Amino acid sequence: MDLQLKNKKVLVMGASTGIGRSIAEVLVQEGAEVAICSRSLDKLQKTAKEIGAKHVFTCDLTKAGEGKSVVEKAIKEMGGVDILVTNTGGPNKGNFADVSDSQWQEDFQSLWMSVVESLKAALPKMKENNYGRVLLVTSLAAKEPLNGLTTSNGLRAGLAGLSKSIANEYAPFGITINLLLPGYTATDRLKELKLTDERIKQMVPAGRLGDPRELADLAAFLASPRAGYITGQSILIDGGVTRGY
Ligand SMILES: NC(=O)c1ccc[n+]([C@@H]2O[C@H](COP(=O)([O-])OP(=O)(O)OC[C@H]3O[C@@H](n4cnc5c(N)ncnc54)[C@H](OP(=O)(O)O)[C@@H]3O)[C@@H](O)[C@H]2O)c1
Numbered sequence: 450m451d452l453q454l455k456n457k458k459v460l461v462m463g464a465s466t467g468i469g470r471s472i473a474e475v476l477v478q479e480g481a482e483v484a485i486c487s488r489s490l491d492k493l494q495k496t497a498k499e500i501g502a503k504h505v506f507t508c509d510l511t512k513a514g515e516g517k518s519v520v521e522k523a524i525k526e527m528g529g530v531d532i533l534v535t536n537t538g539g540p541n542k543g544n545f546a547d548v549s550d551s552q553w554q555e556d557f558q559s560l561w562m563s564v565v566e567s568l569k570a571a572l573p574k575m576k577e578n579n580y581g582r583v584l585l586v587t588s589l590a591a592k593e594p595l596n597g598l599t600t601s602n603g604l605r606a607g608l609a610g611l612s613k614s615i616a617n618e619y620a621p622f623g624i625t626i627n628l629l630l631p632g633y634t635a636t637d638r639l640k641e642l643k644l645t646d647e648r649i650k651q652m653v654p655a656g657r658l659g660d661p662r663e664l665a666d667l668a669a670f671l672a673s674p675r676a677g678y679i680t681g682q683s684i685l686i687d688g689g690v691t692r693g694y
Contacts, residue, residue, distance in 0.1 A: 632687025
């Protein structure tokens with residue numbers, strides 16, 4: 450299937466490694482012009498070389514204004530952003546009683562405001578062009594809370610509501626917005642959890658971790674003109690972990 454992604458202008462955030470990197474790589478392979486961003490210039494340059502991304506921008510999405518400024522830089526450099534993928538590092542850990550107000554503020558900036566800022570910066574131009582695709586990488590925690598990830602459980606669930614508002618307001622302009630909810634996916638972040646094979650089999654009906662490429666393939670379809678009638682959806686890529694409807 451031709452996804453008609455050739456020469457589409459893409460910004461993938463949090464894309465030096467892991468899920469973001471895989472999404473960027475698949476979109477490059479589909480012929481898109483891809484910009485990637487994250488905190489580390491060294492990692493970005495290495496990744497850009499390996500996957501063929503054309504532009505790199507540093508940003509720290511825990512800081513106010515960085516989501517907005519990185520989208521503005523991408524629009525300036527590429528002449529627009531047709532496809533925006535928001536993604537960033539995982540949240541801080543902590544049960545509710547342990548989460549300080551400053552940790553709430555940091556995770557709110559990183560998981561929520563950076564998304565709002567980047568949407569505000571990207572949507573006007575997409576609207577002008579009568580075309581846009583927005584993908585928000587969140588987590589299965591948005592549907593099924595994970596122990597010890599209180600801020601993620603709370604903030605990420607809210608993004609589903611935000612996406613419904615945007616889907617409603619921007620569908621008439623050829624713009625779709627969808628959420629990708631990864632389950633246990635084989636990235637550096639997950640390696641830190643040191644899950645045993647036995648534990649993975651207990652938790653995941655598919656009996657294995659997800660490959661970031663499996664999520665990225667779906668991202669490429671949703672980012673394509675072919676997915677124009679799918680908007681406001683939260684899609685789990687979790688090997689069957691989440692049992693609810
Ligand atoms: N892997 C899983 O099993 C899983 C499951 C559910 C949800 N998720 C969520 O999916 C997202 C991506 O996870 P991943 O597994 O791909 O993680 P990862 O391999 O650690 O990659 C995170 C990416 O985000 C960048 N990043 C981290 N902090 C940043 C910041 N403050 N500002 C800008 N960029 C930042 C990192 O690059 P730099 O270090 O260069 O900044 C890196 O490119 C996370 O939000 C995670 O919570 C992952």
